[in-house]
């Protein structure tokens with residue numbers, strides 16, 4: 001009996017070729033396609049996997065789990081790598097890895113495989129996650145092993161083995177999409193000096209074609225999680241989809257980043273994440289109202305560390321768990337509403353309120369009803385500045 005391997009299948013060229021390549025190596029290939037909200041045609045993918053030689057194709061609807069176990073924790077921590085990347089691709093990997101492991105157990109497979117190259121972060125995320133969940137499983141990375149150095153070589157291989165692939169037009173970019181955003185790289189984007197073409201963007205309209213009038217959104221949070229938009233309760237998937245749609249129309253959530261990969265190289269990636277960008281801005285604004293200064297500042301340090309941990313593939317680690325506990329404690333206070341204004345690629349927070357607000361008008365006001373005792377300031381400044389007088 002052939003050895004079974006569970007392959008993380010995307011429906012694209014790399015993983016379709018990988019099916020055949022693994023088969024040639026003597027494996028019985030079971031494809032696992034994760035639905036993390038990328039909005040692809042699964043029937044086409046299924047056909048392609050079968051045609052490439054897969055014995056079975058499993059499609060996992062992971063959207064709810066993705067939102068609740070991966071997206072919300074990143075939002076609560078305000079995770080953004082190198083300030084601009086909300087980690088959409090990075091947080092999907094540990095979830096897919098977990099499913100590969102589960103399916104491997106169910107199918108009695110000793111091997112799992114992915115279609116990542118040897119130059120990226122995703123190979124690290126998959127393999128470190130699989131290893132942390134089941135150290136007995138062996139991971140195969142066909143793209144790292146086979147001798148098909150270019151897309152053309154892969155196309156020739158596909159043609160030779162009658163794997164149906166999109167030959168219609170040359171794909172100008174490599175794109176990875178899910179609910180939390182889209183990552184776009186390679187092709188002409190590899191020149192960091194070159195402005196991306198409008199056609200590179202997948203989710204957002206050009207600023208010039210976005211509406212001239214602003215859009216106002218009221219987002220309500222409970223325990224740091226967004227629950228309502230403009231008074232309407234929405235489940236996480238719908239809420240994120242809605243913000244992606246509106247944000248995309250107003251051209252918000254784009255970024256163009258030269259980022260530092262884990263494997264030591266710098267690369268250029270475009271990101272579009274309208275919902276993530278809007279939600280992080282709103283969430284941070286609400287935290288600014290309800291958290292005391294020291295907790296806020298410490299949380300900023302934690303956000304930085306947490307983003308790196310996600311980027312670096314360290315999801316299933318004690319540090320991740322420990323940071324989650326800290327963040328969750330702080331989120332107990334993060335309740336209330338934020339008014340956000342979208343206009344021409346900009347997101348502005350224009351109002352916030354909370355039952356846990358630490359903002360006290362009677363202390364802040366320069367008008368009537370001031371309760372702040374200004375006479376205390378003199379002594380405070382005297383002691384605060386004392387060390388420097390001596391110095």
Ligand code: ARG
Pocket residue numbers: 087089090121122174175176183184185269
């Ligand atoms: N650079 C991003 C990361 O490492 C995205 C990687 C996938 N990008 C892509 N266009 N296929 O998380």
